[in-house]
Amino acid sequence: MDEITGWLLDLYEDGERGLALWFIAEDGRRLCLHQAFPLHFYAAGPAPRLREAWQWLGQRPDPPKLARESRRDLFQPQPIPVLAVEARHPAEQRALFAELERAFPDLTYYDADVQVQIRHAARYGSFSLAHCRVSVDAQLNVHAFQTLDSRWDLDPEPPPLTVLEINVPGESPLHENPVRFELRCGAWKRAYELVEGSAPAYWLKAALGRFDPDILITDYGDTWLLENLLARVKDPAAELPLSRDPARTIHTIREKTYFSYGQVVYRGQQVHLFGRIHIDRKNAMMWGDYGMEGILENARVTALPIQTAARVSPGSGISCMQMITALRGDILVPWHKQQVEQPRPLIDMIHADFGGLxxxxxxxxxxxxxxxxxxxxxxxxxxxxxxxxxxxxxxxxxxxxxxxxxxxxxxxxxxxxxxxxxxxxxxxxxxxxxxxxxxxxxxxxxxxxxxxxxxxxxxxxxxxxxxxxxxxxxxxxxxxxxxxxxxxxxxxxxxxxxxxxxxxxxxxxxxxxxxxxxxxxxxxxxxxxxxxxxxxxxxxxxxxxxxxxxxxxxxxxxxxxxxxxxxxxLDARRRDTAPWVANTQMALIEYLARAPDADCLPDYLPGALALLRRALQRLNAGRVRPEDLLTAQRLSRPPEKYTTLSPSARAALQLRAAGKEPQAGQRIRLLYVYGKPGVWAWDRPEAFDARRIDLRVYRKLMLRAAADVFQPFGIRPEELAMLVEGDFVQPPLSAARAGRKIEALRGLESLPVVKEAVQWIEKSAV
Missing domain, CATH: 3.90.1600.10 (B family DNA polymerase, palm domain)
Structure with missing residues (x-):
C-alpha cells in the first residue's frame, strides 16, 4: 500500500470501478485514482407498497442489497420507516432508481439524485482542490481517503496548478468569424491564425502535450471554440486530447432557458472535460464579478466540481451545501420538495409577509x-x-x-x-x-x-x-x-x-x-x-x-x-445601457467627485456641462464607434409570442431571417437606426453602415442619463437640453425662438453656466 499526498482536482463516475479521482500529487505527478463508492437511496410509503417494491427489486437478475431502516425526514417529528436500497456504484444507482420510480411512482424517494461529488464530500469531507492523503494499491485503487484541510480554512495551501488560456480577440463568433487565437501559459504566449483545416487543432494539441494543463480557460469554448476545433480533426488517431482521461472525450450539456426570480434566463451550451478543468469566461456565471479566484472559492465551500461551480447559479451552490449538512446529520434529502404552502386567509398573509423595511x-x-x-x-x-x-x-x-x-x-x-x-x-x-x-x-x-x-x-x-x-x-x-x-x-x-x-x-x-x-x-x-x-x-x-x-x-x-x-x-449600472451613455454618465459623476466638499459643487457644474457637450459633439460628428452604442436587451419570450414587438424582438426577427435562432433569455445586441424597423441586430451577417445610426435616439438617451446627474443642482431635464443645444443648432436663431429659450432658463441666472448659455443665445439671435 502506498500513500499519496496531494490535491483533489476532479471527481466523476467511472462505471463499475466506482469513481475516478484525479490528483495533483505533491511531487508534481497527475494521477487518476479509482475508488469503490457504493450508494444508498431510500423509499418511503405504505408498508404494503414497500413490501411490493422489496419483492420487485429482489426478483432482478442481480438484486441490490435491501434493508428496512428508520430515517429522519426534516419535516417529520419522528423518524420514518424506509426501504434502503444499496447500489454497488453510482452508475448502477442512477439506472436502478429510474426503473424503481417508474414501477412505483406513488412512493416517496430520498437521496436519489444527489451528485456523487456531494455524497463524497459528506462522507469524506472532500471538495475541489482539497489537500488530501490517500492510500492506494498497485492498481491505484483507493483504500483510505483523508482530507487534510477544511472548506473553511482562511489561507489554504494553494495547489501547483498549470493554466492554459485560449484567448479569442475581437467580437463574438455570433457577430463575425474570429480570424486568430492566442495560447498563453504563464510567460509563454503564441498567436495563431484561425486558418481553414486542421492546423489550429494541432497547434492546440501541441500546447496540451507541452504543458499538460490542469485548467483550460477559453473564450467561447462552450458555445463555439472547442467543438469547432474538434470538428477540424478528421483522423481518429490524431484526436485532440482535451480531456486527460483517455477513455473520455467531452461531456456536452445543452443550452437551456428557465425562469428565475422574475426573469427569463438563458444559459449557453456547456462543454465539460474529464481530468482537466474547462472554464469558458464568456459563459461562466459570475466571471465578471469575481474571476478565477472566486470560482475556485465557490467550488471549495459548496463542494461542487469546479466546472459546475463556474456555470451554475449561487442558489444551486446553497442547495448543495444544505445537502451536505443533511447527509452528515443522517437527514434524508427528498427527491422532490414535499411541502407546499398551505392556503391562508388574506389578512394572515398581510400580517406575515411585509418584506424588507x-x-x-x-x-x-x-x-x-x-x-x-x-x-x-x-x-x-x-x-x-x-x-x-x-x-x-x-x-x-x-x-x-x-x-x-x-x-x-x-x-x-x-x-x-x-x-x-x-x-x-x-x-x-x-x-x-x-x-x-x-x-x-x-x-x-x-x-x-x-x-x-x-x-x-x-x-x-x-x-x-x-x-x-x-x-x-x-x-x-x-x-x-x-x-x-x-x-x-x-x-x-x-x-x-x-x-x-x-x-x-x-x-x-x-x-x-x-x-x-x-x-x-x-x-x-x-x-x-x-x-x-x-x-x-x-x-x-x-x-x-x-x-x-x-x-x-x-x-x-x-x-x-x-x-x-x-x-x-442609474443608467451606468444597467446592463442594457449603451457603453457610450454609461461611460459618459460615470465620467460626469467622477468629474463632480473632484469637488473637495459639497459647497464647491456649483463651481464644477460648468466643467461637467462642457464634458457633456463634448460627448454629444463626438456623437454628432460620427466619432463614437457603433460598438459603443450597442444596447443588449433581454428577450423575454420567443419573438413570435410578442403582441407588440419590443426592440429586442424586432432584432431577434432579423437574426431569425439570417438563419440564427435567438432563444428566450438571451441578450440581443442592437443599434437604433433610421427607418423601419428602427433597430439593427448587431449579430446579423451583413455589413453595417454607420451612417444609419439614429443619432436623435442616442442623444435623447444621453440627455436622460445626464439629467439624473444635474437634476439635484437645480437643472431640470428640459433645461439641460437647452444648455447643450447650442452645439447642434446653427445660428442665426429667430428673435422669437431666442426669447423662448431665454424664458425657459429664467430662475437659473445665478448659475454661471446659465449665464454663458443666455449670452450665446443673445449673440445668435437675429
Missing amino acids: VYQPTVGLHRDVAALDFVSLYPAVMVRCNISPEKTALSLSDPPPDDPGLVPQTLAPLLKKRVLLKQRLPGLPAWDPRRKWYKARTSAHKWLLVVCFGYLGYKNARFGLIGSHEAVTAGGREALMRAKEAAEDAGFAILHLFVDALWVQRKDCTRPEDFQALQDEITRRTGLPIALDGVYRWVVFLPSRADSRIPVGNRYFGAFQDGAIKVRG
Whole structure:
C-alpha cells in the first residue's frame, strides 16, 4: 500500500470501478485514482407498497442489497420507516432508481439524485482542490481517503496548478468569424491564425502535450471554440486530447432557458472535460464579478466540481451545501420538495409577509452622510434567530440557540469565514496580492449568502418553507428598526433606510471614527454585526423619473471622503445601457467627485456641462464607434409570442431571417437606426453602415442619463437640453425662438453656466 499526498482536482463516475479521482500529487505527478463508492437511496410509503417494491427489486437478475431502516425526514417529528436500497456504484444507482420510480411512482424517494461529488464530500469531507492523503494499491485503487484541510480554512495551501488560456480577440463568433487565437501559459504566449483545416487543432494539441494543463480557460469554448476545433480533426488517431482521461472525450450539456426570480434566463451550451478543468469566461456565471479566484472559492465551500461551480447559479451552490449538512446529520434529502404552502386567509398573509423595511429617502443633495450596512443581514438573522424549516424561529431578544437547525448549521461557517476575511482586508497594504484574492473570495461568499434567503421561499427548494422565509424578513425589519431607534436616540437624522442599511447625519460627525459609538450601540441592541460602508462628502438621493415628487429607495450616487464613488439605480449600472451613455454618465459623476466638499459643487457644474457637450459633439460628428452604442436587451419570450414587438424582438426577427435562432433569455445586441424597423441586430451577417445610426435616439438617451446627474443642482431635464443645444443648432436663431429659450432658463441666472448659455443665445439671435 502506498500513500499519496496531494490535491483533489476532479471527481466523476467511472462505471463499475466506482469513481475516478484525479490528483495533483505533491511531487508534481497527475494521477487518476479509482475508488469503490457504493450508494444508498431510500423509499418511503405504505408498508404494503414497500413490501411490493422489496419483492420487485429482489426478483432482478442481480438484486441490490435491501434493508428496512428508520430515517429522519426534516419535516417529520419522528423518524420514518424506509426501504434502503444499496447500489454497488453510482452508475448502477442512477439506472436502478429510474426503473424503481417508474414501477412505483406513488412512493416517496430520498437521496436519489444527489451528485456523487456531494455524497463524497459528506462522507469524506472532500471538495475541489482539497489537500488530501490517500492510500492506494498497485492498481491505484483507493483504500483510505483523508482530507487534510477544511472548506473553511482562511489561507489554504494553494495547489501547483498549470493554466492554459485560449484567448479569442475581437467580437463574438455570433457577430463575425474570429480570424486568430492566442495560447498563453504563464510567460509563454503564441498567436495563431484561425486558418481553414486542421492546423489550429494541432497547434492546440501541441500546447496540451507541452504543458499538460490542469485548467483550460477559453473564450467561447462552450458555445463555439472547442467543438469547432474538434470538428477540424478528421483522423481518429490524431484526436485532440482535451480531456486527460483517455477513455473520455467531452461531456456536452445543452443550452437551456428557465425562469428565475422574475426573469427569463438563458444559459449557453456547456462543454465539460474529464481530468482537466474547462472554464469558458464568456459563459461562466459570475466571471465578471469575481474571476478565477472566486470560482475556485465557490467550488471549495459548496463542494461542487469546479466546472459546475463556474456555470451554475449561487442558489444551486446553497442547495448543495444544505445537502451536505443533511447527509452528515443522517437527514434524508427528498427527491422532490414535499411541502407546499398551505392556503391562508388574506389578512394572515398581510400580517406575515411585509418584506424588507424601506423608509423612502429625503430627495436631494446631502453632505457628511454615513452609510451603515448590516453584514449579510438576512443570513445573520437566520443564524442568530435559528430560522430553519424544522425549528421555531427565535427573536433577536432571545439567547442564541443551543440546537441550531439545518439552515443555520449550513450558513454559520460561511458567514464567519466571510466576516473574518473582510476584517483582514483593511490591514493589507495596497500592493499585497492577497487583497485581490480576499476580495474575490468574499464576493463569492456574498452571492451565496444573498440567495440563501430567497432560496428559503423558492418553490422547488428541498429544505425551503415559506414561513421561514417570512420569519427572516420579520427579523430584518426588527433589526433595522432597532438600528433606527439607536441612531435617533444618539441625535442622528435618518436620511434613508433600505432593507439592511441606513444613512445617517449629524453636524458634529464627519469622520469615520465619529460613528463608531453608534455602530457599537446598534450591535448591542440587535446582536448583529454592522459595518461603516463609508462617510460621503456628499450624496444625492434621486426621485422617480415619472414623478419628481416621489422618492425612490435605490436611485442614488455620491462621493466618499476617500474619493471612491458609489452609484445605484442609474443608467451606468444597467446592463442594457449603451457603453457610450454609461461611460459618459460615470465620467460626469467622477468629474463632480473632484469637488473637495459639497459647497464647491456649483463651481464644477460648468466643467461637467462642457464634458457633456463634448460627448454629444463626438456623437454628432460620427466619432463614437457603433460598438459603443450597442444596447443588449433581454428577450423575454420567443419573438413570435410578442403582441407588440419590443426592440429586442424586432432584432431577434432579423437574426431569425439570417438563419440564427435567438432563444428566450438571451441578450440581443442592437443599434437604433433610421427607418423601419428602427433597430439593427448587431449579430446579423451583413455589413453595417454607420451612417444609419439614429443619432436623435442616442442623444435623447444621453440627455436622460445626464439629467439624473444635474437634476439635484437645480437643472431640470428640459433645461439641460437647452444648455447643450447650442452645439447642434446653427445660428442665426429667430428673435422669437431666442426669447423662448431665454424664458425657459429664467430662475437659473445665478448659475454661471446659465449665464454663458443666455449670452450665446443673445449673440445668435437675429
